[in-house]
Amino acid sequence: MTRDTPGSADLECLALCKQFDAFTAVDHVSFAVPSxxxxxxLGPSGCGKTTIMxxxxxxxxxxxxxxxxxxKSVLDVPPNKRPVNMVFQHLALFPMMNIADNIGYGLRRQGMAKPEIGRKVDEALERIGLPGIGKRKVDELSGGQxxxxxxxxxLVLEPDVLLLDEPLGALDLKLREHMKVExxxxxxAFGTTFVYITHDQSEALVMSDQIAVMNHGRFEQVGSGRELYYRPETAFVAGFVGDSNRWKGRVTRAESGxxxxxTQAGLQVTGADHGRGLATxxxxxxxxxxxxxxxxxxAEDLSHLENRMSGQVTTLLFNGADSRAILEPQTGGDPIEVALPQSGEYADLKRGDVLHFAWAGDQANAFAVNDQAAPSLEAQ
Amino acid sequence: MRAGNKLALILLLTPLLLWIGLLIIIPHIDMFLVSIRERVGVGKYQISLANYWTFLGEPLYLVTFARTAIMSVLATVLTLIIGFPVAFFIAKIAKGRLQSSLFLLCLVPFWVSELVRTFGWMILLRETGLISNLLQWLGLVDGPVELLYNDVAMIVGLVYTSMLFMVVPLVTTLESLDDSIIEAGYDLGGSTVSITREIIIPHAMPGIVSGSIVVFMLSLGNYLTPTMLGGKDSLWFTELIYSQFIVRFNWELGAAFGFMLLILSSAIIWLLLKLTGQTLEKTMT
Structure with a gap:
């Protein structure tokens, strides 16, 4: 967990807890978001992320x-006085006002002079690439607009922190991809601190500097997308971020990590515990x-890797860039899902073909069982 | 198939057309015809506007007419002011069982007839009634006080009678307001007053207007409550119509009065729609 010195953090939560009767929605969560x-x-629904927000x-x-x-502690500050603003899940634009009045609402409440508000609103519309739509009604705009x-x-209110509660959830796939970049x-462009809540790992991975993976009211791991993806610290993170082949088994030999x-099905594999100290x-x-x-x-192309095996293709899952094949290892054991490079050489792969496959031992993350409840299939 | 559809449409529309035709259009045409005839001899009539001139020439009629309009507007405004917070509480703050039981409470008085409801107020307000006795028992007054037979008692009765018709449309429109829109208002720095003024009231406007129209029309056309709770001086226009038709047996003048009331209510509703920028279609859906 990377933590900045308290002075440079825009938002800090310290041992934050929230209980609803007997249910603990948020359990001692601490984090700091640098300016x-x-x-x-990032977390499955019901993990407590919306409660934090x-x-x-x-x-x-x-x-x-x-x-x-x-x-500065804001616990005694009511929502309308906090230097924090929120983009709601269903946006919550005011349908009874036009676009300019929507954007100017907060400024009017601050008591800013009318011409100044008009100027600021025009400037904001310019910056979001929608100049001149101020007079339109809310329902005349598209989802992305x-x-x-x-x-x-x-953002016209220049908040210290902008909170976003799954704002892309209601958009269709193409637009969602586009809005991620935007x-x-x-x-x-605004340089504002964003705190973004999502259950969609790809949204989190693409946009974030730091991601906290949350489960059952606790943060499992905080890190960059890369750290979460390559070096998950818990089985939950490994299962939730990205796809994985997962096997349960017994450690038969442990040697310097x-x-x-x-595995239970008899497959012999090597993996790394990345300092989690598993023993025979x-x-x-x-x-x-x-x-x-x-x-x-x-087979000889893979001779420099551990975990060399060969297997027969039982299922081909074509999904464009994200195509997979499911292989049945010839030594027996669990089926293994592998990604198919889309550079052409496997374009003619058929069911029943035999492929050699291998992976480096440190690419396989091993966790002691029963340290965490593993996520179910709802992980995408 | 097309012929079948047509038949079904005709069958569906028949009760509606019969209702509108027999109960609204034909009686009104007839009433209009009655209102523009003048009796010149035994069984002899001629077309004239004499009845309307009588109405315009008699100050008592005009004063009662204006009084009825103003008091109805007042009753409507009071019903709105009392009903809005009630509706907001039912729609937005109360949850689950509390919500449905509060809604039911608004409905309960309507299980008995208007007559019985009005008698209820009389029991409370009359000289020997509950409130009078309570005030005497507390030593706040020396003798029995008569709270009935004045304009205040009449307005109380009118507001009470029409409350449900204001609360129901308000609850419906307020329920359709997404909570997150109110939260967004607070989040962007709005105070309760500004959110009510800029977000909640504009959103509820169709409900406010349709509730007000119904309450206004009910008050304007009410006969029982003004007669029973209002005093001698609290004349209501419907009482004049009643006396022309039933007591004086002057159907011609009564019909003219009826038409004036129709024109009055249409004019005030038109004005209300103009002022709030609403249309009748929008408020009635």
Whole structure:
């Protein structure tokens, strides 16, 4: 967990807890978001991420812990006085006002003079690339335009922190992909600190400087997208971020971080515990990403890697750039999913073909079993 | 198939057309014809506007007419002022069982007839009624006080009678307001007053207007409440119509009065729609 010195953090949460009767929605969560960065909280639905966001915005009171913005506690500050603004899941634009009045609402409430508001609103519309739409009604805009207006409505107030609650959830796939890039660009242009909540790992991975993976009210790991993807610290993170082949087994040999594991189905594999200290005899769970597995038609191409095997293609899952094949290892054991490079050489792959495959031992992440409840299939 | 559809359409529309035709259009045409005839001899009539001139020439009629309009507007405004917070509480703050039971409470008085409801107020307000006795028991007054038979009692009765018709459309429109829009208002720095003024009221406007139209029309056309709770001086226009038709047996003048009331209510509703920028279609859906 990277932590800046308290002075440079725009938003800090300290041991934040929220209890609803007997249910603990948020359990001692602490984090700091450096000024000007894009911070995401990623987790399955019901993990408590929206509760954190509503506490930061001021709509919920924490059971214990502290929220500090620019090093000042805001617990006693009502939502309409907090230097924090929120982009709601369904945007919550005011349908009874036109676009300019929507964007100018917060400025009017600050008591700014009318000509000044007009100028600021025009400037904001310019910056989101929608000049001249101020007189239009909310329902005359497309989904993507509404999105940008909702963000502009918050950013004209120059908040210290902008909260975004799954704002892309209602958009269709193409637009969502487009808005990911655009949000990142808007954040860079305004230089505002963004705190973004999502259950969609790709949104978090693409946009964020830092991601917190959340489960059952706790942060499992905080790190950059790369750290979460390559070096998950818990089995939950390994299973939730990206896809994985996962096997349960027993450690038969442990040697300077590299483990020999025999899976329940009898597969012999090596993996790394990355300092989690697994020992011979431990029950372990092993995660190998389909894209970390190298495949080849010739066995000798893979001679420099551990975990060399060969297997028969049982299923081909064509999905464009993200195509996969499921292989049945010839030595027996669990089927293995591998990613198919789309550079042409596997375009004619058929069911029943035999492929050689292998992966480096340190690409396989091993975790001691029963340290965490593993996520179910809802992980995307 | 097309012929079948047509038949079904005709069958569906028949009750509606019969209702509109028999109960609204034909009686009104007839009433209009009655209102523009003048009796010149036994069984002899001629067409004239004499009845309308009588109405315009008699100050008592005009004063009662204006009074009825103003008091109805007042009753409508009071119903709105009391009903809005009630509706907001039911629609936005109360949840689950509380919400449905509060809604039911608004409905309960309507399980008995208007007559019984009005008698209820009489029991409370009359000289020997509950409130009078309570005030005497507390030592706040020396003798029995008569709270009935004045304009205040009449307005109380009118507001009470029409409350449901204001609360129902308001609850419906307020329920359709997404909570996150109110939260967004607070989030962007709005105070409760500004959110109510700029977000909640504009959103509820169709409900406010349709509730007000119904309450206004009910008050304007009410006969029972003004007669029973209002005093001798609290004349209501419907009482004049009643006396022309039933007491004086002057159907011609009564019909003219009826038409003036129709014109009055149409004019005030038109004005209300103009002032709030609403259309009748929008408020009635």
């Amino acid at each position: 000007g960065s894009f911070f995401s909280i 509503r506490m930061i915005a001021g709509f919920l009171e924490p059971s214990s812990g502290d929220i500090r913005i620019k090093s 509404k999105q940008r207006v909702a963000i502009a409505r918050c 949000l990142k660009a808007l954040q860079a 590299l483990l020999q594991i025999t 005899g431990d029950q372990a769970e092993l995660f190998v990403r389909p894209e970390a597995i190298r495949i080849s038609r010739q």
